[in-house]
Amino acid sequence: MTSISESRAAAMVMSSETVTGAESRPGQSPVPSAQPAAAVAAALRPFEPERDTASPNRNLTPLTTALDGEGRLQVGGCTLSELARTYGTPLYVLDEATLRATCRAYRQALAAAYPGPSLALYASKANSSLAITAIVAEEGLGLDAVSAGELLTALGGGMPSERIVLHGNNKSREELALAAVQGVTVVVDNWRDLELLAELSPSFEQPVRLMLRFTPGIECHTHEYIRTGHLDSKFGFDPDQLETVLHHLLGCPWAQLTGLHAHIGSQIFELQPHRDLAGVMADALKLARDLGHPVTDLNVGGGLGIRYVASDDPPSIEAWVRTVAEAVAEACRQRSLELPRLLCEPGRSLVATAGVTVYTVGSRKEIPGMRTYLAVDGGMSDNPRPITYQSLYTALLADRPGAEASETVTVAGKHCESGDVLLRDIALPPATSGDLLAVFATGAYNASMASNYNRIPRPAAVLVHEGLADLVQRREQPEDLLRYDVLPARLTPVA
Numbered sequence: 236m237t238s239i240s241e242s243r244a245a246a247m248v249m250s251s252e253t254v255t256g257a258e259s260r261p262g263q264s265p266v267p268s269a270q271p272a273a274a275v276a277a278a279l280r281p282f283e284p285e286r287d288t289a290s291p292n293r294n295l296t297p298l299t300t301a302l303d304g305e306g307r308l309q310v311g312g313c314t315l316s317e318l319a320r321t322y323g324t325p326l327y328v329l330d331e332a333t334l335r336a337t338c339r340a341y342r343q344a345l346a347a348a349y350p351g352p353s354l355a356l357y358a359s360k361a362n363s364s365l366a367i368t369a370i371v372a373e374e375g376l377g378l379d380a381v382s383a384g385e386l387l388t389a390l391g392g393g394m395p396s397e398r399i400v401l402h403g404n405n406k407s408r409e410e411l412a413l414a415a416v417q418g419v420t421v422v423v424d425n426w427r428d429l430e431l432l433a434e435l436s437p438s439f440e441q442p443v444r445l446m447l448r449f450t451p452g453i454e455c456h457t458h459e460y461i462r463t464g465h466l467d468s469k470f471g472f473d474p475d476q477l478e479t480v481l482h483h484l485l486g487c488p489w490a491q492l493t494g495l496h497a498h499i500g501s502q503i504f505e506l507q508p509h510r511d512l513a514g515v516m517a518d519a520l521k522l523a524r525d526l527g528h529p530v531t532d533l534n535v536g537g538g539l540g541i542r543y544v545a546s547d548d549p550p551s552i553e554a555w556v557r558t559v560a561e562a563v564a565e566a567c568r569q570r571s572l573e574l575p576r577l578l579c580e581p582g583r584s585l586v587a588t589a590g591v592t593v594y595t596v597g598s599r600k601e602i603p604g605m606r607t608y609l610a611v612d613g614g615m616s617d618n619p620r621p622i623t624y625q626s627l628y629t630a631l632l633a634d635r636p637g638a639e640a641s642e643t644v645t646v647a648g649k650h651c652e653s654g655d656v657l658l659r660d661i662a663l664p665p666a667t668s669g670d671l672l673a674v675f676a677t678g679a680y681n682a683s684m685a686s687n688y689n690r691i692p693r694p695a696a697v698l699v700h701e702g703l704a705d706l707v708q709r710r711e712q713p714e715d716l717l718r719y720d721v722l723p724a725r726l727t728p729v730a
């Protein structure tokens with residue numbers, strides 16, 4: 236867990252910063268335009284020992300995190316408690332500057348480290364929305380979708396179809412038809428994909444672009460639920476089948492094999508597995524080209540980890556990209572292969588740190604000699620990661636980040652589930668009903684994995700930038716949850 240006493244010290248320094256006001260809109264605070272960046276960075280240092288503006292994934296908080304004139308937490312120039320007042324809680328807050336900075340970090344690192352063409356594709360499973368798509372598209376990235384829903388969101392958000400790939404280990408006929416009609420590249424995961432595509436092929440106006448996904452047989456250290464590169468995985472062709480599939484595709488005139496894909500897992504801090512992957516993929520590339528497939532793309536997946544708690548120390552985007560790029564270039568050189576276009580698919584490292592969730596504290600239960608529970612107005616339905624992967628998070632009181640963190644509390648959600656705990660045994664200032672809690676690094680795999688467990692509506696999401704806040708996802712209402720229920724006439728209560 237983060238040392239809150241350290242963050243408190245930082246907060247105290249930051250609260251003395253002067254905040255000069257530009258115009259404000261309802262629910263927003265003045266833009267802290269005169270806040271000296273160096274002073275803020277210095278003030279944050281104890282909280283974020285290695286604050287890294289070039290690689291947001293190495294920080295706990297969004298790049299624009301600051302304190303307003305009253306010592307309250309601000310992100311994107313907006314005071315979190317003001318946002319909570321305007322939009323309610325739980326509230327997902329997404330910092331545009333941090334998201335754009337990560338997009339640029341990937342692009343710049345690829346351009347600097349890889350001698351051939353390259354493209355980073357945003358793995359939209361991390362957080363799929365029209366607004367995020369629009370930003371990512373504008374920043375020149377592509378996108379990885381895994382369902383018709385993510386694909387439609389990508390297209391609706393303005394992502395050019397030639398920069399989209401469709402993944403999935405059990406794609407439906409409809410999903411494949413949509414991809415083909417839209418000119419999206421299909422990442423073939425298994426024989427069923429090929430059967431369905433062959434059935435659909437008479438309707439294709441031109442050959443559909445395909446990538447072939449295989450399991451590279453590479454293990455990495457991350458939670459077993461988010462490992463995908465090992466042989467016992469549901470994703471992709473077994474490497475032993477690769478040659479057979481490649482032969483098969485030579486007889487499919489409706490298909491144009493453009494690339495190969497592998498992904499080893501998520502929230503990975505090691506670089507060596509990515510280095511090893513390059514060799515395995517270069518072998519596959521050689522095999523494909525030797526068989527006559529003019530494969531141009533090598534897609535190495537995503538997986539770079541982020542800092543959730545102070546003790547996490549992930550590699551920078553630059554280091555990850557350089558490792559991958561150099562390993563691919565070297566593996567190709569050793570095999571005398573012309574350089575492919577290098578694709579990667581970052582999800583978490585692109586969007587997680589940009590996100591903060593704001594909750595309102597409700598009930599408080601003190602069990603003498605045991606534990607104090609603070610319950611918030613969300614929980615496992617808006618952030619299922621702690622209950623699913625025992626993930627750790629960092630939190631501060633939104634309006635009193637500088638107060639003395641004199642209590643150890645466990646932050647629980649409001650669901651009927653004992654395991655619905657968001658943060659266990661964290662140090663916080665004494666908090667009571669009505670206080671606002673900001674949980675950091677929730678931009679990835681929170682909104683996108685949210686559920687309606689206990690029929691709790693999903694939170695709203697706002698995009699913040701330079702003092703402006705835009706609603707990008709409306710809050711679900713309890714009535715919305717009844718929209719798909721059907722009460723058969725024979726069960727309808729008689730009035």
Ligand SMILES: Cc1ncc(COP(=O)(O)O)c(C=O)c1O
Pocket residue numbers: 358361379402461463498500501502536537538539580581582583584
């Ligand atoms: C195929 C594929 N690509 C990309 C990603 C994104 O991974 P991450 O969010 O760890 O960057 C995933 C998720 O693990 C994935 O399954």
Ligand SMILES: N[C@@H](CCCC[NH3+])C(=O)O
Pocket residue numbers: 360461501502620624679680684
């Ligand atoms: N959902 C996982 C990551 C899985 C990535 C998709 N293959 C998480 O929250 O960490």
